[in-house]
Amino acid sequence: MTTNSVMTNPSSETEASRCGPSKVMSMTEAISKYVRDGDLLYLAGFTHLIPFAAAHEIIRQGKKDLVLARATPDLIYDQMIAAGCARKVIFSWAGNPGVGPLRAFRKKVEAGELEIEEYTHFGTVARLMAGAGGLPFFPLKTNTGSDLVKKNPSIKSVVCPYTGREISVVPALNPDVAVIHVQRADATGNGQIWGIVGEQREAAFASKRVILTTEEIVSEDVIRSDPARTLIPGFLVSAVVEEPWGAHPSYAQGYYDRDNQFYLEWEAISKDEARLDEWLREWVFGVKGRREYMSKFESSRVLSLIPKSQYSAPVDYGIYL
């Protein structure tokens, strides 16, 4: 930042004094400190910035009895379910996006071995929205007429005092922990996301604790150069983990593409229990962390995921003296 700030003491113009102390730590430390057995977790991200690195560390640390909430359980929860971390899943669409069913999830549900609680997508994000704003419920014009209402007693209704009509409501969701992966953040946890923003912001505000993982830690000046992009304010955040490729095999807009090959491979891996166990042993338990995990791929595959750059047109905030 180049402004000559009269309102900020020049002698305290460091990250530590302006936004509190640095919260940077390793993934191992962050998960061990802030995720507890039995917690309700929300690993956020709709197709984009899915925090796979954090999920793998949760598996490695053998966390259990977790309640896993996500609009789209996706491969990330399929892996955690297969590894035995989950007691229950709260969700709205369970699939391998663009590929097929979510096999580990489906097998356990069909066998009656996994509790589920189900909403529509709008229901899931409205639950987070209520939780994020301190409301006990959120009203929404959906659900009505579907059999979901019969199977999920948490979906209720209120009578609108203006129209006299019933309207469906869903209860607030306030996870114990949200894990949010962002493209860039500063050391105190001010996180910026661009591209598909999913439900990350609502999940962060709704949760009791937030673990922020980031493609890169940048200086506070970069964050302050564009305050409109800061979706996660640092004071919500308990831990900041710098984890490049932390969303692979999903993607980070501008950093890397979705590794579609893995989504296709997962169909075969997850169909076969022995192969699935072997995959977990090799790719999760067999590595120390994300760096070792990424190093196991052929470099040509890694390189093929990196896009050419296309930058946003800048905007001028102006210097107001």
Place this chain on the structure above:
Amino acid sequence: MTTNSVMTNPSSETEASRCGPSKVMSMTEAISKYVRDGDLLYLAGFTHLIPFAAAHEIIRQGKKDLVLARATPDLIYDQMIAAGCARKVIFSWAGNPGVGPLRAFRKKVEAGELEIEEYTHFGTVARLMAGAGGLPFFPLKTNTGSDLVKKNPSIKSVVCPYTGREISVVPALNPDVAVIHVQRADATGNGQIWGIVGEQREAAFASKRVILTTEEIVSEDVIRSDPARTLIPGFLVSAVVEEPWGAHPSYAQGYYDRDNQFYLEWEAISKDEARLDEWLREWVFGVKGRREYMSKFESSRVLSLIPKSQYSAPVDYGIYL
């Protein structure tokens, strides 16, 4: 935009075919076409990007019996009230921000000559939020215990089916017309705002018609280079008016500063009915439009409002082929 787009017919890669036809017109035409006597208007903007140029054109065209809704009526509604356009004001804080009371408003209210309907700020934006999302009401944890509830029968309550507690609700607000001033937009009305975003987005989605006024019309490529910044999607917009300095004496982040001198002057002008009439005659009725209005100021004053540039750090969206 530099991507080689396979999904968009190269022969139709014009604004007209990709986002519909241009909606650019003059302020005179936009106000005459889309603002009708008796309409409920929401001229949006919280301290920033207040659409003064549009308000002056509404006064010039002698629109009347308007219901003027705004969180902060501000000088913009004080002028419209003084000019006799308003039948009623819906608001949450009536003042000359940073200066004092809103005198034309106050005089009419104290004389019982202007109907009012009053909420808190949260109440006002929640009403827009309900209107923007097609909800009949919005629940919120405020109002309760205040005398506002006794004086405004539109503030009601519902019983939360999860907690059994009463919670206050406000009814949806769906204006006939929203006027939104933005920093940049394309010819079809895709508008981008940075800096304080106020309630512009909610007002645009809640309203039946949207008049978009903009500091500058840019090419669609500029908009598409940063889709995260597009707060107003063009398909909501009826008219696009290019109006530099359209928010003076309020400000446009990065373009010009608030003209605080005018806010101070308004205190004296609005105190004295004769001076106020003279001001309206000279600065509103006496000019054809914004260009003539701005030309009446000393250039040194105009120049003093223009800040030096401070650009956002760009972000990389990546080219995905």
Place this chain on the structure above:
Amino acid sequence: MTDEREYSPGEMMVVSAARLLEDGDRVLVGIGLPNLAANLAKRLHAPNLVLFYEAGVVDAAPARLPLSIGDPCLVTGAVSVCSMFDLFYLYLQRGLVDVGFLGAAQVDRYGNINSTVIGEYERPKVRLGGSGGACDIALSCRKTLILLPHAKRRFPEKVDFITSPGYLGGRSEREALGFRGGPEAVVTDLGLLKFDENGEMFLYALNPKATVEQILENTGWNLKVADDVKVLDPPTDEELRILREELDPNRVYLGRLD
């Protein structure tokens, strides 16, 4: 080179769906056939179509064929991108979306859709993906278009589970709940089905290669047939050219030509 007169069932479905879109429509599209249909219509008779994707993208200009609903290629160069909440709240629930595409594991006589479970909910024979945004789309769009292959088990008289309400037991039932819209058409590999004044599905038109008998055999109830049942025009040269050369050159979604 392929004979332009030959076309796959997928191609016919895409073409049939594309022709149902009107210029200026705001359309919520999913990946796969709906994406191809919407983009085909936009190149031909509906240049002012506004395309939304469920991930929160408005008016995308992807440089490749998107392979998932949140493909990064949908974002680069799009007009606007918004949160999931905004998409469902500001666009869908506000009533700004004219047409929504829906898939289905099962669809019944009144256009109710099941994409949740085959068998009982608590003891599923097959556990499917669930609603996702489908129920939300079904209840908030001005009209929905349902795409699925025509097979008896997918067209039961009553679905095992109503994931996304159509007309429930008839148009009046849906109206009584205060919802507008409802299913406009069902596009299958055999024909085009619409809904009568009571909200009951009927056979409106046949795909060029299909017969009424074939459709009745593949439907789980005594399907009504329009008196003047039409035969749809096969894909035109131009429709096939755009699909094959521009939109899905690798035939990821168009299927095999055989």
Place this chain on the structure above:
Amino acid sequence: MTDEREYSPGEMMVVSAARLLEDGDRVLVGIGLPNLAANLAKRLHAPNLVLFYEAGVVDAAPARLPLSIGDPCLVTGAVSVCSMFDLFYLYLQRGLVDVGFLGAAQVDRYGNINSTVIGEYERPKVRLGGSGGACDIALSCRKTLILLPHAKRRFPEKVDFITSPGYLGGRSEREALGFRGGPEAVVTDLGLLKFDENGEMFLYALNPKATVEQILENTGWNLKVADDVKVLDPPTDEELRILREELDPNRVYLGRLD
């Protein structure tokens, strides 16, 4: 140069309010004295204060003294900026704000604030600005600090209109409505007032130049006085230096020294 021992009533109010802020507090500040108080505290004993402004700005780093709540200088270089809805919904209603500053035309025995009207609502003697965000702040912060000049007409036993609830008729009434927090202190040009276990205001401490009698004369009811009523320390040299040299060198808000 001014004698450092001389200070204006505004300076004492700012210093008194600043000392009530704790390190790490998330504070919603308005323009004027609250802004000065929060920035003063941040330079001295509370470097980790997070400052919000009602216009939706988080952790601003303005290059000049802001003159309105939405001054553009608050945005350039801030950590985050959000919509009005987000500020009231995600920050305030969610309960993330520890301390809210409130002004008042009137404040009463139980910390209820009037900023709406003097006289009757329907036939106002003086129509004031109204709630703005004040009622929302009063009901959602962990605690509120009320700043106003001490004068009998501004301290009536009951306010003409409750714009922003304090403890209503006592702490139990506020609690019964399900709201946390409430007024923590009232900072005036004469002293510092707090609230007892019933939510009734009492004189906690005097400004150095004020007397108990003066305060009782300027309060509209029989104000309780603490047994051990304290006298506040005058502004320190360092406090005055920061206020005068860095924060408000033109004395826009600090007022005249006389």
